[in-house]
Amino acid sequence: MTEQELLIQFQTLGMGEQKAKETLKNANVTKNLQMALAEVKNLPLGEGVGMLLYHMASKIKPQLASDLPLLTRYIVERKLDTTLRVDAALEYLMKNIQKKGVAINIQEFEEACGVGVVVTPEEIERVVQEQVKLFKDVLLEQRYHFNAFKIMQEVRGQLKWADAKSVKAAIDVEIFDLLGPKTDEDLKPPSKTEKKKDKPTTNGNNVNVSQLTNASAESTDGANTIAELMQKKVHFHAPGENYKTDGYVITEHTERLLKEHLKQTGGRVQTRFPPEPNGILHIGHAKAININFGYAASKDGVCYLRYDDTNPEKEEEKFFVGILDMVEWLGYKPYKITHSSDNFQQLYEWALVLIRKGLAYVCHQGADEMKGFNPKPSPWRERPIEESLQLFEDMKNGKIDEGAATLRLKLTLEEGKVDPVAYRIKFIPHHRTGNDWCIYPTYDYTHCLCDSIENITHSLCTKEFQSRRSSYYWLCNALDIYCPVQWEYGRLNMNYALVSKRKIAKLITSGIVSDWDDPRLFTLTALRRRGFPAEAINNFCAQMGVTGAQISVDPGMLEAAVRDVLNISAPRRLVVLEPLKITLTNFPHDKPIELEVPNFPQNPELGSHRIILDRIIYIEQGDFKLEPEKGYRRLAINQTVGLRHAGLVISVNEVIRNPQTGGVLELICECASAEKAEKPKAFIQWVSQPVKFEVRLYDLLFRHKNPEDTNEVPGGFLSDINPNSLTILEAYADRALSNVKVYDKFQFERIGFFSVDPDSSKDYVVFNRTVGLKEDAGKK
Numbered sequence: 001m002t003e004q005e006l007l008i009q010f011q012t013l014g015m016g017e018q019k020a021k022e023t024l025k026n027a028n029v030t031k032n033l034q035m036a037l038a039e040v041k042n043l044p045l046g047e048g049v050g051m052l053l054y055h056m057a058s059k060i061k062p063q064l065a066s067d068l069p070l071l072t073r074y075i076v077e078r079k080l081d082t083t084l085r086v087d088a089a090l091e092y093l094m095k096n097i098q099k100k101g102v103a104i105n106i107q108e109f110e111e112a113c114g115v116g117v118v119v120t121p122e123e124i125e126r127v128v129q130e131q132v133k134l135f136k137d138v139l140l141e142q143r144y145h146f147n148a149f150k151i152m153q154e155v156r157g158q159l160k161w162a163d164a165k166s167v168k169a170a171i172d173v174e175i176f177d178l179l180g181p182k183t184d185e186d187l188k189p190p191s192k193t194e195k196k197k198d199k200p201t202t203n204g205n206n207v208n209v210s211q212l213t214n215a216s217a218e219s220t221d222g223a224n225t226i227a228e229l230m231q232k233k234v235h236f237h238a239p240g241e242n243y244k245t246d247g248y249v250i251t252e253h254t255e256r257l258l259k260e261h262l263k264q265t266g267g268r269v270q271t272r273f274p275p276e277p278n279g280i281l282h283i284g285h286a287k288a289i290n291i292n293f294g295y296a297a298s299k300d301g302v303c304y305l306r307y308d309d310t311n312p313e314k315e316e317e318k319f320f321v322g323i324l325d326m327v328e329w330l331g332y333k334p335y336k337i338t339h340s341s342d343n344f345q346q347l348y349e350w351a352l353v354l355i356r357k358g359l360a361y362v363c364h365q366g367a368d369e370m371k372g373f374n375p376k377p378s379p380w381r382e383r384p385i386e387e388s389l390q391l392f393e394d395m396k397n398g399k400i401d402e403g404a405a406t407l408r409l410k411l412t413l414e415e416g417k418v419d420p421v422a423y424r425i426k427f428i429p430h431h432r433t434g435n436d437w438c439i440y441p442t443y444d445y446t447h448c449l450c451d452s453i454e455n456i457t458h459s460l461c462t463k464e465f466q467s468r469r470s471s472y473y474w475l476c477n478a479l480d481i482y483c484p485v486q487w488e489y490g491r492l493n494m495n496y497a498l499v500s501k502r503k504i505a506k507l508i509t510s511g512i513v514s515d516w517d518d519p520r521l522f523t524l525t526a527l528r529r530r531g532f533p534a535e536a537i538n539n540f541c542a543q544m545g546v547t548g549a550q551i552s553v554d555p556g557m558l559e560a561a562v563r564d565v566l567n568i569s570a571p572r573r574l575v576v577l578e579p580l581k582i583t584l585t586n587f588p589h590d591k592p593i594e595l596e597v598p599n600f601p602q603n604p605e606l607g608s609h610r611i612i613l614d615r616i617i618y619i620e621q622g623d624f625k626l627e628p629e630k631g632y633r634r635l636a637i638n639q640t641v642g643l644r645h646a647g648l649v650i651s652v653n654e655v656i657r658n659p660q661t662g663g664v665l666e667l668i669c670e671c672a673s674a675e676k677a678e679k680p681k682a683f684i685q686w687v688s689q690p691v692k693f694e695v696r697l698y699d700l701l702f703r704h705k706n707p708e709d710t711n712e713v714p715g716g717f718l719s720d721i722n723p724n725s726l727t728i729l730e731a732y733a734d735r736a737l738s739n740v741k742v743y744d745k746f747q748f749e750r751i752g753f754f755s756v757d758p759d760s761s762k763d764y765v766v767f768n769r770t771v772g773l774k775e776d777a778g779k780k
Contacts (some may be wrong), residue, residue, distance in 0.1 A: 001034070003024060006024060006030065006034070007020050007021065007024065009033075009037055010023055010024070010033065010054075011711065012045075012050065013033075013045070013050025013051060013053060013054055014048070014050040014051045014054075015050070015051075015054065016706055016709035016711060016712065017708075017709055017710050017711060018706070018708055018709060022464070023054070025464075025467065026058075026467065028062075029054075029057050029058045032056075032057035032058075032060055032068065033053065033054065033057040035065075035068050035069075035072075036053045036056070036057055036068060036072045037053075039068070039069050039072040039073065040053075040072065040076060043076060045076065046076075046078060048081075049075060049076060049078070052075045052080065052081070052082075052083065052086055053072065053075055053076075055083050055086055056068075056071050056072070056075060056086050056090070059086070059087065059090055060090060061090075061094060064090065064093050064094065067093050067104075070104070071086070071089060071090075071093075074089065074113075074115070079110070079113075079115045079116070080113060080115070082161075082163070084114075084161065084164075085113045085114055085115070085161070088112055088113045088114065089109070089112070089113045091112075092108075092109055092112040092113065093109075114160065114161040117161045119159050119161055119162040119163070121166065121170075123159060123162070124155070124159060124162050124163075124166055124167055124170050125170055127155050127158050127159055128151070128155055128167065128170040128171055128174050129174060131151045131154050131155055132151065132171070132174040132175065132178065135150070135151060136178065139175065139178060139179065140178070140179075143179050143183075143185075143186050144175075144179065144182055144186040145186070148171055148172075148175065151171050152164075152167060152168065152171060155167050155171070184567070184602045185602075187563070187564060187567045187568070188567075188568055189224065189564070189568075222542060222543040222544060222545040223542045223543070223545070224539065224542060224543070225538070225539055225542050226290045226294040226538050226539075226541065226542045227294070227297075227298060228542065229294070229542045229545065229546065230294045230295050230297070230298035230299075231298050233545065233546065234295060234298075234546050236295070236458055236485075236487060237458075237485060239261075239262065239265060239267050239268065239269055239270075239457045240258050240259075240261065240262045240267060242254075242258060242457075242483065242484070242485045243258070245485045245487075247469065247473075248473065248483075248485055249473040249474075249477055249483070251477050251480075253477075253480050254483070257480075257481065257482045257483070258482070260482065261455055261482045264455055265455050265457070268300070268301050268302065268457075269295070269296050269299040269300075269301025269302075269457050269458065270296070270301055270302055270303075270304070270335075270454065270455055270456050270457045270458075271292045271293070271295055271296045271301065271302075271303045271304070271456060271457070271458050271459075271460060272292060272303060272304040272305070272306045272451065272454060272456050272459075273288060273289055273292045273293065273303060273304070273305055273306070273327065273334075274306045274307075274308045274340075274447065274450075275307065275308065275323050276307075276308045276309075276311065276314075276315075277307045277308075277309055277315045277316070277319040277320045277323060277431075278311065278314035278315050278316070278319055278501065279314075279319060279501035279504075280319070280322055280501075280504075280516040280517075280523045280524070280525055281322070281323055281326045281523065281524045281525075282499040282521075282522055282523045282524060283492065283494050283497075283499070283522045283523075283524070283527070283537070283558070284462075284491060284492045284493065284494075284499060285326075285524065286330065286492075286524060286537050286538075286541055287489075287491075287492040287541045287544060288460075288461075288462070289326075289327055289330055289332060290330070290538055290541040290542070291460050291489060291541075291546060292460050293327075293330075293332040295458065295460065296335075297332075301457070302335035302336075303332070303334060303335055304334060304335055304336050304337075304338055304454055304456075305323070305324065305327055305334035305336075305337045305338070306337075306338045306339065306340065306450060306454070307320060307323070307337075307338070307339045307340065307341075308340050308443065308446065308447070309339050309340055309341050309430070309431060309432065310340050310341070310440050310441050310442065310443065310446050311426075311440065312426065312428045312429065312430040312431060312440065313426060313428050315430075315431045316431075317431070320431075322525065324337070326524040326525065326528075329524070329528060329534050330524075330534045330537065330538060331534055331535075331538065338450075338454065339432060340441075340446050340447075340450050341430060341431075341432050341433055343446075343449070343450055343453055344433060344436075344437055344441075346449075346453065347441050347445070347446060347449055348396070348439075350449060350479050351392065351407060351422060351423060351441075351445075352389065352392070353479060354409065354422075354478060354479070355385060355388045355389050355392060355407075356385060356389070357478065358385055358410070359409065359410050359411075359478050360388070360407055360408065360409050360410065360422060361378075361380060361381060361382075361383055361388045361407070361408060361410065362380065362383070362387075362388045362391040362392055362395070362405050362406070362407055362408075363378045363380045363381070363405065363406050363407075363408045363419075364380060364404060364405050365378055365380075365406075366403060367403065370421075375418070377418065378408065378419060381408075381410070381419065388407075391405060392407055392423075395407070395423065395425055395438075395439050396437075396438070396439050398427070398438045400425060401425070402425045402426060402427050403424075403425065404425070405425065406421045406422075406423060406424050406425075407421070407422045407423035407424075407439075408420065408421055408422060409421075409422050409444075409445070409471070409474075409475070411470070411471055411474050413467050413468060413470060413471055417467075420442070420444045420445075420471060421442050421444070421445075422441060422442060422444070422445035423439045423440065423441055423442070423445070424439065424440060424442065425438060425439055426438065426439075426440050444468055444471055445475065447459075447472070448471070448472040448473075448475050448476055448483075448484070448486075449475060449476070449479075449481075451484045452476050452481045452482045452483065452484060455482065455484075456484045457484060457485070458484070458485060458487055459472070459484045459485065459486040459487065460487050460489065461486060461487075461488055461489075462488065462489060462490070462491040463488045463489065463490050463491060463548055463550060464491065465486070465488060466488045469486045469488075472486050473486075488548060489546045489547065489548060490547050490548050490549045490550045490551050491550050491551070492541070492544055492551050492553070493550065493551065493552040493553075494522050494552070494553060494554075494555060494558070495552055495553065495554045495555065495705040495706065496554070496555060496700045496701070496702045496704070496705055496707070497521070497522045497555070497701070497702070497707075498521075498522075498702075498707060498708065498717060499522060499523075500708075503708070503717060504516065504521060504523070506718070507521075507718075510718060512701075512718070512721055513701070517529045519696070519698050519768050520698055520699075520700075520701040520725050520726065521701070522555075524537075528743070529755075529757065529758060529768065530698065530755065530768050530770055531743070531745055531753065531754065531755025531768055531770030532558075532562050532770060533562065533565045533566065533569070533745070535565050536558075536561045536562040536564065536565040536566070537558070537561070539561050539564070539565070540557065540558050540561035540562075543557075543561065554705075555700065556775050559771040559775065560775065562753070562770060562771050563753070563771055563773075563774075566745060566747065566753045566770065566771075567747075568600075569745070570745045570746050570747045570753055571599035571600065571606075571607075571609075571746055571747070572597075572598075572599060572600060572601060572746070572747045572748075572749050573609075573733060573734060573736055573737055573746045573747070573748055573749065574597075574611060574644065574645070574685045574686060574687055574733070574734045574748075574749055575685065575687065575731055575732070575733040575734075575737070575748040575749070575751060575754075576618050576619060576620050576685065576686065576687050576690070576731060576732045576733075577620065577695060577729050577731045577748075577751065578620055578621040578622065578729065579618040579619075579620075579621070579687075579690075579731075579732045580618060580619050580620065580621045580623075580624060580664065580666075580667065581616065581618055581665070581666040581667070582616070582617050582618065582619060582650070582666070582667045582668075582669050582686075583615060583616055583666065583667070583668050583669070584615050584616075584617065584650065584669055584670070584671045585653065585668060585669070585670055586670050586671060587614075587615040587671065588648075588671065588673075589613075592612050592613065592614040592615075592688070592689065593612070593613050594610045594611070594612060594613075595610065595611050595612075595613055595645060595646065596608050596609075596610060597609055597610070597611055597645045597736075609736040610736065611645070611687075611688075611734040611735065611736060612688050612689045612734070612735060613646055613688050614688040614689055616688065617643070617686045617687065617688045618686060618687050618688070618690060618732050619635070619684055619685070619686050620684065620685070621664075623635055623641065623684045624636070624652075624664065624667065626655065626664070633681040633682040634681075634682050634684055635650070635652065635667075635684070636652070637652050637655075639651075639681070640677065640678070640680045641680050641681070641682055641683070641684055642674055642679075642680040642682065642683035642684070643671075643683065643684065643686050644683045644684065644685050644686070644749060646674075646686070647673060647674045647675070648671045648672065648673065648674060649671065649672050649673075649674050649677040649678075649680050650669045650670065650671045650672075651669060651670050651671075651672075652667055652668075652669055653668045653669060653670055654667070654668035655667060655668075656668065684750065685748075685749045685750050685751075687732045687733055687734050688734075689735065690732035690733055690734065690735075691732070691733055691734075691735055691737060691738050691765075692730055692731070692732060692733075693730075693731060693733060693737070693764070693765040693766065693767060694728060694729070694730060694731070694764070694765070694766045694767070695728070695729045695730075695731040695754070695766075695767045695768075695769065696726060696727070696728055696757065696766065696767070696768050696769065697726070697727040697728075697729065697769045698725065698726060698768065698769055699722060699724055699725045699726075699727075700722055700725060701721065701722055701725045702717065702720045702721065702722060703720050703721075703722050704720050707720040731767070733748075737765070740756050740760075740765060741756060742756050742757070742758050742760060743755060743756060743758075744756045745770070747773075750773070751772075751773070752769050752770070752771060752772040752773050753769070753770040753771050753772075753773070754767040754768060754769055754770060755767065755768050755770050756768075
């Protein structure tokens, strides 16, 4: 079956095109899925069955290959209808690996997998209510700072086969019924004292939850901060104990090399963040930065920033500078800044060693011949060692044309790729080494060897590099050098976004976005420009955890982390985005007055600023309606409204309209003291003697969750642009916003959080809307 045919088959299971392509790279999963599809033949698959088959194919061990038909049949017949049941089936089979000719005990198997067990919504609601009642006292004390996973764990203990989403929804409803909406205090991070209070009481009797607390801590991989995540949720090997890690290859030299390694490092944890300097970092890189630097910091270790500069074709100075800038913006300082090119000579000498050992050879297959699912073997694989040495020397000395030869390693990767390329010819000057080299090492060859040179203890990388782990260990052991341990974690993807450098460049050249830092993108420079605090990005990465699963999240989750930080750090200001003029006929003062307004109304001790109150004020156009609907609470012909911080309540006497359009131009109003007037239904923001500035309101750039999926977006990502992703307004603000600096952040009361854009000047200020005050329902 061709690669294209497999791609089409995988997509019929419910995968997007990108997911299907990634699956094809994994030889084991591809093989298992082919076997499952052969069992299914042309049977129609119910909703979700395809992805359950994929889940089974990605989890099943080689020892259970003979059980794959059974598992496939149970999934197709909807007897194993959740990933929980599939995992339980795999676990049962592993514990009861059958001897040849001995049948599986089907009754026992089905009981272990919960086949036929139905947990009703009523059962879930009843058990959740019981647990919330048990935790009532501690919930009332800690409110939304309470770790609700404790309740989740207890409910799942009683209702093993209950749907997790239904349980979570029931818990949320019961907690909301008990506590009501979140207050400003609930939105603040919990204090250390609150974190220690996790023993609930009921009717004065202590409930022992020590085991429950431990279990819940393990059940969620996320944490509130990177420090908490690394200290409590991540359990890697200790330096020098590499051999205790699953899959680590031990040789006769391992013990000696580890002793030498420990002598050089002093037993210190050493990690590295190794980006390619050919583009701008994005939100996925933020996770990598936090994991590498965060883990080293949690163990009093060090983290290198190593530029993987092995492809001079695409490397530019601005990318080197931009990467360091973003690392430091997130709050990290590299122990040392290094480059793969620092080691070009050593890497070349090691290549000679591999050729002499018969482990590498010069090949003349072209790039097209080596592509595809199952390329033909190289006819030069067994060429004489001396011939390969001479040809490699010729490659180095520029005697062979670009593309006419490569150096390949004699090994097969997990994904089935045979003999990966170690060196290729490029007649391009290098950013740092100039014209010294015309052969450049590949990532597969360079990465592990540079890790060894720098005595890296933990080579932390995303899950797609798991298929390179065998080559990583193979290369180090083939050269008899120290071998670090590779640990993989799930990649972080953002829905409604693109992170591909090539595709972002296309957006820029097409004029859809302005540059790499356009606030509608999810590059780190764009997020900084939009006003996202570095602390919020780090906390968001901590919440994602360090699981092996690939994570795709909606922007709303990142925005929630941003709100948590800005809610306690961004001072409040009065701003009107779409001004409507109001004249107060009975203004109670003979001249404009100054009012003292707190920066944080809930915490007046955090300072204040002064604003002007005059006879003419401006309110939001949307805060007045000629014909209000039922439940409308703001200003109307027969309805008053309060002015925030002014101590006044206003009512409408006259409406001045545009004679051509009929639109409202101005309101003539009366005002009364808020202490003497009847309490209004709402208080609104206003400005007087305002300063004017530009406001840019941003929305999602793409209309679909995965703009790269041609099934979802047949016309490609350029056809999926949201035409309303940017709105520009001229706004009015109080004069307290006259003196601001780039990246200053504020909450515009009743509107959202905003940040000063770098386009601003002394005479012209631009604000970007960072996030609204609450999540847009359309982004959930």
